[in-house]
Amino acid sequence: MREMFYSHAIREAIAEEMERDPNVFLLGEDVAEYGGAFKVTQGLVGQFGKGRIRNTPICENSFVGVAVGAAMLGMRPVVDIMFQDFITLAMDQIVNHASKIHYMYGGQLSVPIVIRTPAGGGRCYGPTHSQSLEAWFMHVPGLKVAAPATAHDAKGMLKAAIRDNNPVVFVESKLLYGQKGLVPEEDYVVPLGQARVVREGEHLTLIAYSRMVGEAERAATALDREGISCEVIDLRTLAPLDLQSIADSVVKTGRAVVVEEGCLTGGVGAEVSAQIVENCFDYLNAPVQRVAALDVAVPCADALERAALPDAGKVMATVRQLMQKYG
Amino acid sequence: MREMFYSHAIREAIAEEMERDPNVFLLGEDVAEYGGAFKVTQGLVGQFGKGRIRNTPICENSFVGVAVGAAMLGMRPVVDIMFQDFITLAMDQIVNHASKIHYMYGGQLSVPIVIRTPAGGGRCYGPTHSQSLEAWFMHVPGLKVAAPATAHDAKGMLKAAIRDNNPVVFVESKLLYGQKGLVPEEDYVVPLGQARVVREGEHLTLIAYSRMVGEAERAATALDREGISCEVIDLRTLAPLDLQSIADSVVKTGRAVVVEEGCLTGGVGAEVSAQIVENCFDYLNAPVQRVAALDVAVPCADALERAALPDAGKVMATVRQLMQKYG
Amino acid sequence: MDDKQLLADYRRMLLIRRFEEKLDSLFTSGVIKGTSHLYAGQEAVAVGVCAALRSNDFMTSTHRGHGHLLAKGADPKRVMAELFGKSTGYSKGRGGSQHTACAAVGFLGSNGITGGGIPIATGAALAVQMTASAPLTKDGHAGRNRAHPDAVVVCFFGEGGASIGMFHESLNMAGIWKLPIIYVCENNLYAMSVPLHEESAVQDIAHRAESYGMPGVIVDGCDYFAVARAVAEAAARARAGEGPSLLEAKTYRYYGHSKSDKREYRTREEEASWKNRDPILLLGTKLLETDVLTKDAQLQALHEVDAEVEAAVEFADNSPEPDPAAVLDEVFA
Amino acid sequence: MDDKQLLADYRRMLLIRRFEEKLDSLFTSGVIKGTSHLYAGQEAVAVGVCAALRSNDFMTSTHRGHGHLLAKGADPKRVMAELFGKSTGYSKGRGGSQHTACAAVGFLGSNGITGGGIPIATGAALAVQMTASAPLTKDGHAGRNRAHPDAVVVCFFGEGGASIGMFHESLNMAGIWKLPIIYVCENNLYAMSVPLHEESAVQDIAHRAESYGMPGVIVDGCDYFAVARAVAEAAARARAGEGPSLLEAKTYRYYGHSKSDKREYRTREEEASWKNRDPILLLGTKLLETDVLTKDAQLQALHEVDAEVEAAVEFADNSPEPDPAAVLDEVFA
């Protein structure tokens, strides 16, 4: 095992898969010499050249479409959408094309592309550079959605995504890029669709993904001292969702709080909550609760941004209230 | 009261608002002489001329953006997105611009636009012409989302939407266009954000919107004969969501089933279910259930399309199962 | 082009015409559901383009795709079956008219989104180029749709589709990367009901090629030979690594945009004037003049294609409905 | 242009320069958070454009918007406050650098989405045209931002932004509808790190104007007079109902794309060669030569703008943080 930045783990996954499979290539804005806005792909152009580490003009919908077309002929493109906010521009090619082509053309063609895209706030970038929109993609049949929380998973899941024969939206986190974690020496893959129990607990299940896993862990550690024992589950993949792992935990604890960085209404937590209720109703001792961003564009100013986004403190407040009423 | 097609009610709302307010105008593909793909705006060009009933080239993102810009200077554009599937192309202007401008520019500017767009399947149009994507827009702060189920509401809510100072995504239904309903003679408005109790009942609340309200009613009528009394609620507006009306009913019946035409996962039903659980947990006698489209692109062939989409029969099956276990 | 190909192409144009005429009546009589956009009137474009292509070249299409499919060599039976929503259709009944692919002949799909195929074609051309410049050692997923290193890609769209951002974005990339692709704009003067002058401030789409550093050529879309010549040149350019071209074929669709269209936005006179220069008539006359075709052979060709269309209808009619229980099959690859 | 305006504009260019230099140090020292894209080097474009506009004309901007804002007449204090994330900023601290509007001077917003302002500007021009052709009897919502019937709209974007579909889609509509708008492309040779030849197959964006039936003009973006002249012509055209224009100003940004950029994709020599033709230097020299400016007045102007920048920083620094409890205010209008 080595300590490694989340961003470097992603870079290593790309490099290894490009070594392994000549069909894999990267495209997006500033991915070559500049290494992407967050320097995730820095250095790869030296290793693989500009043909395979390909700068594009600014045209999200069409360079995703280019990836789709290339994938239909056997390539395995990894597309970089510089900020997740810009994925709004590519919704047509993702939703009407990438996600549907295999099914709607009768299985004749497939679209093995990965769309890497950093989400989230916390850097005072403001309304068009801070969104977490991944909930949308859960609503699109034919797409997989991955959102790793650690360097280990970032590498292993990205490798799984690149080897997958389906389009995968791969949600990264701007704030996690600079966090370190342990990464195995050897080649490994973290299969898509398997959640991870981060921490065992008795009274309540905290369900999170991406950056919010860390906040949930922090909350759990603090709550432990207050005598509230939280199990923490990292969803890792939003689609397919690992309902089994969620249900196993909720059946045990009888309580669940879902934590996400996106806006509350219509978010990932809504779906998780609905599935918990449908599948674990008889075991629930308390209503499923959600902790999420307020329903507002993520504002720029630090104080406002902190007010809008969820964090460990807000998770703790929700859990305390829940335990008070339903403990 | 007059009997009127849902489509004609929409046309009348547009005509009346254009008469009333010279800032209102219509733009979109084929809206003028052709009257739109579903003939909803037929005849308006004769009354208002091509300046105010304005054909656009095929460029959804930018003609929505044009509406945004015009609205910032005091106009009140009504934009036609011919099929809701094409709204994927306009997500940037809707999400990054229309929905955020008022808030992110400190309240200096506002964007009173209405985006009319027919959703849904049932006409064998296939994967890119049959989607119901409105759940996405609930997840976008600053947007209102309306989805009328009757001619009466289509007219009254569209008038409310046009008078609203915020961007409104106005979801119509291809299959409802040809359905008739009673519409008052006089000027009226149906405020956004108020659900409607379609039918009172005791055992269970069916919550639906747009075309699924009719399916829910049909199911309720049939279930009544089996001794299951369903209350039917038409949400009418998805954002803001009328939680009070939902809660009032669920507190009374203790059971809820949400019905929508969009795909199950990450749909409107997930949010409604989560809110019911959060607010009515102590009154729930059964898990909230959802009836929705299967998680698949809407296929073309009749038999497949019927298999994919929800209908009264599927609602009844879900209700029966629920009542058997939790009756 | 040798006589054999000329005859085959003449027959192919006839086949498309009769196929569409048959479809029109099937829709009108309610036998087929859904919607459809007929290609009749534009046959010289699809067939002229394919006359200059190789069988392993690729193609993307539009909502108006039957002509492109048949020209590229798809089986009319399976195209018809798709329109009937049957399990024997190329898309197993899931796609219908606007969503039919035929990977076996390099046809990467008709497309319900105006302009949606433009970036996809561009990506296919990138795959071809990458394959050519660095022969790949491993097969792609399933290896089924491998690009051939000397292939070209043809990308069809209408003049209406030339308004959408994907046109600009894609041609820009193709121009920068010098991709082996031919963009073919079928300018039939209307996008649904909207006439050219309400879609574009300029009347010739081909001139936009200059914005992307590629040649732009206007051809008479009623003239099979003109189309084939222009495509042959563009294809040679592409195969020689000289990059993309934009072709604009001036043409006309005979039917309404879709089945519900009453064509009130254009005159019967305009229609008649175009029908005077009917592409099949033009080619037939030329072939008769040059003795490639005889009156007898012409009549026989008509009988044959009618029989082929009838056989397609019969095949489609007798094919099984898709199994509703299998509706969730193949959502994932 | 009279001497008074020339002096004012010279001073305005200096103000923008010093404002950006100050910002750079504030970012480097960590006083300001978030990100920012500095306009230094391009001042002759923003100020030259505004020299030819009226105060009630409208403008949309980009991620690189401070120069445009200040040129259009926004208060440096409130721009700075926005950058500090304070409640006295134009956007009340919610928007920051990339999301600042100043409706009072017709500035319809800087924009975090590349190309996002292009359709918005086009829509503003449509509102102007509709107001002109049919004087409206009722006020718009709140009546605050009413279009004046003889206004023009200026739409700024970079050459990188000219690659996105919205460029094509919007110019096409403006061309068809003959809207009173001037599209100003600031071609500074790079989109972030990507050089022009990797963004576009052609080197001049202005030539794309032909695709949309409007004139396309290239100007020296370091030359205040050249910019002002070209804009005056385009504005006259627009006000006369003759429709849109596309202007391309060849220019250069002095700093990196954003604060984290080390400028490894270009050489120090290239930078130096552009700085030789510094727009403020060029204008200053010219004004000195023609006795519009004296050395003393020049020095005084520098002192004044520095004081103004300092006052802006002080204002911003002393302004209150936004109240977190008010985070949900004004989500809806």
Ligand SMILES: Cc1ncc(C[n+]2csc(CCOP(=O)(O)OP(=O)(O)O)c2C)c(N)n1
């Ligand atoms: C993105 C999108 N917008 C609108 C439509 C509806 N639509 C289908 S075909 C068409 C007209 C297309 O015109 P053109 O590209 O000229 O092709 P033609 O029909 O003339 O062959 C329109 C507006 C669509 N399918 N996709």
Ligand SMILES: Cc1ncc(C[n+]2csc(CCOP(=O)(O)OP(=O)(O)O)c2C)c(N)n1
């Ligand atoms: C849709 C979108 N894609 C990508 C970006 C990231 N981005 C911000 S500025 C920029 C480069 C813009 O270049 P140009 O338009 O030439 O303006 P310049 O920065 O040179 O002034 C990029 C890629 C963005 N903000 N929006």
Ligand SMILES: [Mg+2]
């Ligand atoms: Mg056309």
Ligand SMILES: [Mg+2]
């Ligand atoms: Mg630039």
